[in-house]
Amino acid sequence: WRPDEELDRPRLAASGPVKVRVPAKINLHLGVGPVRPDGYHELSTVYHAISLYDELTARRGDTLTLTMEGEGAGELALDESNLVIRAARALAAHAKVPAHARLHLRKQIPLAAGLAGGSADAAAALVACDALWGLGLSRDELATVAADIGSDVPFLVYGGTALGTGRGEAVSPVLARPSSWHWVVAIADGGLSTTDVYRELDRLRDTGEAARLPGHASNPLLGGADRLLAALRQRDPAVLGAALDNDLQAAALSLRPGLADVLKAGHAAGALAGLVSGSGPTCVFLATDGPHATRIAEDLTAAEVCRSARTAHGPVPGARVI
Ligand code: C5P
Structure with missing residues (x-):
């Protein structure tokens, strides 16, 4: 397109x-x-x-x-x-x-x-x-x-x-290059305020409970995005899974400790990787292909750790x- x-x-x-x-x-x-x-x-x-x-x-x-x-x-x-x-x-x-x-x-x-x-x-x-x-x-x-x-x-x-x-x-x-990634989206009961999650990250950084800033000498922020973009280019879901990363995850988990159970359940269901989406509380999991995503979604639903689990693909x- x-x-x-x-x-x-x-x-x-x-x-x-x-x-x-x-x-x-x-x-x-x-x-x-x-x-x-x-x-x-x-x-x-x-x-x-x-x-x-x-x-x-x-x-x-x-x-x-x-x-x-x-x-x-x-x-x-x-x-x-x-x-x-x-x-x-x-x-x-x-x-x-x-x-x-x-x-x-x-x-x-x-x-x-x-x-x-x-x-x-x-x-x-x-x-x-x-x-x-x-x-x-x-x-x-x-x-x-x-x-x-x-x-x-x-x-x-x-x-x-x-x-x-x-x-x-x-x-x-x-x-x-055209490629498609397969995801499972674990939707939580109730939302989280974006403002609250950013504020919680600031608090965790002030108290030393979260790393102050990602380390990269010239521009502390750009290193991680570069690593992720390099992983995307390899078109290997295992490589992409290892590169997924969200600084807001610690703050979302701090405000909603139950999300740790969702991430654990996704891992147990065989997801390549899982992380909190943006400011949460939705968690997303990477699968190798569509059928793998369907199995993970079924396991997450059976584990009763989220309101619903849906499969999706991207980019769109x-x-x-x-
Ligand atoms: O831009 P938007 O209105 O979607 O942002 C919602 C809230 O998320 C902001 O009011 C702010 O508290 C927080 N935010 C932030 N830094 C960003 C984006 C959002 O602190 N870069």
């Missing part, structure tokens, strides 16, 4: 509904640096989009409204605080058009799970409204608007596998019109 294949050409506003599918993300590597003056942490991360999707439909309307069904319906505010509404308003302001649309979200990606579900929905809103309003913005332009909505939103505009720096919003797609494209 080519990131810009649908969006580079200016086009007419859509007359009918526009349906956009957007994936969840995991972080194959997440190196967290010091807190910056703006309160965010400097990151070096390798994002990876997986085949667990939300769907957003945009229709013409006289105002901006949002309805939803599925994961988290009834829990998620549908007002101006919602990332989907914020994304639509930001795009309208950028393009100087009225923010008029009726948006409907079908959610499968759980909330506050470390899978960037809210950010994915915001990316979907940008792509859907771009098509509905006939703006014809490039993916790079949409990613610029996305950066103001949240750190993970630009990546979900691109999808695939990508290096993220800055607070995560500076995204460089990784042009890898970012938010796009279907």
